[in-house]
Amino acid sequence: MLPQNKKTWAHPLDQMNKDWIAERVSIVDLKRIIKNIIFKQDDVSWGPNNQFKFPLYGGTGGLFNKFMPYVKDNLQLNRKLAGINLDNKTIKFTDGQKMDYDILINTSPLDILVNMLSPKNDKLLDAAGMGLEHNSGHIIGVGIQQACPSNKCWMYFPQGDSPFYRTTYFSNYSPNNVPKGKYYSLMCETSFSPYKQVDKNITELTLQGLENSKLISNTDRNDIVSTYQLDVEHLYPIPTLKRNDALRIIQPYLKKHDIYSRGRFGGWLYEVGNMDHSVMQGVETVDYILSGKAETTWKID
Template sequence: MHVKYLIVGAGPTGLGAARRLAELGENDFLVLERNAYAGGLAASFRDSAGFTWDIGGHVVFSHYEYFDRLIEEALDGAFLEHMRIARVRIADRWVPYPFQNNIRHLPQDMQWECVEGLMPGKRPEAQPVNFREWIDCVFGAGIARHFMVPYNFKVWATPAELMGYRWIGERVSVIDLEMVVRNIILSLDQVSWGPNNVFRFPLHGGTGEIFRRMADRLGDRVRRSTAVVGVDAESRTVRCANGEVFTYDHMLSTGPLDLLVLEQVNAASETLRDAARQLARNSVYVAGVGVDGMQEDDTCWMYFPEDTSPFYRLTNFHNYSPNNAALPGRSRALMAETSWSAHKPEKLDTLMDKTIEGLVNTTMLRNEERDRILSTWSIAVDYGYPVPTLGRDAALATLQPWLEARSIYSRGRFGGWKYEVANMDHSVMQGVEWAERMLLGKEETTYRV
């Protein structure tokens, strides 16, 4: 079968591309999805006890009017809107997020250590060469020791010395010494920073509801349970695990870029394969714990830099929508995320037990509530975050031009391998902008090769 535009992956990027092609009147396309469901890493699942879980703590916020309209159309108004309430668990207390802007909540000795590290002459002044040095230059020794270094290792499962820092942009709130001191003396909190301080969430079905509906509206142009296993870049032919073969004029690949080069494209040279091996990632274990009974807690999500828990982030998923819980208003859904890698190994078979211990240690679950756990659910995601390592940009500069010269466009969270444009809205818009490039000749602005 031949199609003009072949899209591999029915996640946010692939569905965004397909939707835009159809909007522009192009019907000669097909989406191949290896899973039996659409959504990719933005899919949601309902467990046997009636709890709904996402693959991590997704929230819907946007940099794009197009994405906003897409969400409103897909959900037909069936969403909730929240003001972000986020906190950091440290020193047996809760500190408002961003941590570095609200250190007045720390014990006084920790406050002083953080402020002292920000004083003139205390921070390194040389140009940093990696993320670890950037942390010291921007935040000083105190904030680095208590939060930035341990937290980022828990998230990335990668030493900060191996990471670049050019990706940061709006991802990390930088710091102002005058503001820090003012907040301490005047007992002020600064909590509104960031693009996700207001976010939306589907009323029913979790984040995956958005992409289920998008896929359903594309009908038989989305083929589920159709895994691509081989790509002949010269003849523009794709071979699938079920024996089907497709030819194409242009291909959008939204799966992991390293697997595309190392396992699928048959003409990849050793130079390309070496570049693909430079791409690093972490893996993430998402644990859902459904509990009978409520607590007074309006927090959306929380960060955990200390070793009192294995998880780096916890989401009060019942606060996103009460329908995420099996008994709305009477049970709560706690969703924890723990990373692992060769730098930070984890024993997955014991990680649920460690997660529950961590919930107790951090006051998110009372010890007596262990017997009131209604459900435990988990998913181990091999590809969690694309890590912005020092060698990433050079690898992409080798891989992407070679692929594009053969009409293969690799986009999306792991297709593009750029964490800084891997939010849900970014991912959808990478697909939208690719479609507009194909049909209208417009320049892509979200993802740049």
């Protein structure tokens, strides 16, 4: 597991806690393994996410577009939060506009949020500096004009001959993720951080890594019809040893000021930071605010 974890987290493993494992790594069923060995049978569909749903249309965004009819009248997009005044409960956007709030639910990264608070709070800033660390990522999409050679969804790559720790056949999630006809697509994720630098030429490194991993051959390169690069500053909230201590300082302070920070980087709990978790965090936060019902997805002891 060490090579895979080093490659994925881009963070010194001895500075991470193991609390995230229970929720995110499939627990080995020893009896099942022994049975499979005795009966010499392959057993690929195990673990909590061996089945999942994905929108037929609209890619990942298709999930969230379904929320649109319910929220569209109260939705303002493409405005960037620049500051929060805790004393008079106003927020300010980068375009200079201000807005009041009674209760604020935040999903922007918590490390940035604490820097936007006014008055400044050194204890919070120190806590964030001490315990909130993240890695970043280069996401490379590759479109290939061929029938998809595999029925797999995603695969992990601990080896050193590819930059990516994971590659996904995104076209296997829905045929509508690629044009009609013989096309398939790959999404290759490479992490980086101050602890792990990545060469700038990441697209070429990724294509070479795909060859080295035998996902494509050199001649398949002739059929590559598109590549796409997305750089993500906040990729994984690292479960560092001091993360929970930091959250125990930051979150109660925010709550005292009627701010609830939830979601992947708002709540900063990797183990409950996937899409399904993040949506449930929103649902439960609103339930808590409206009826006092305790949240179960986002919580720190």
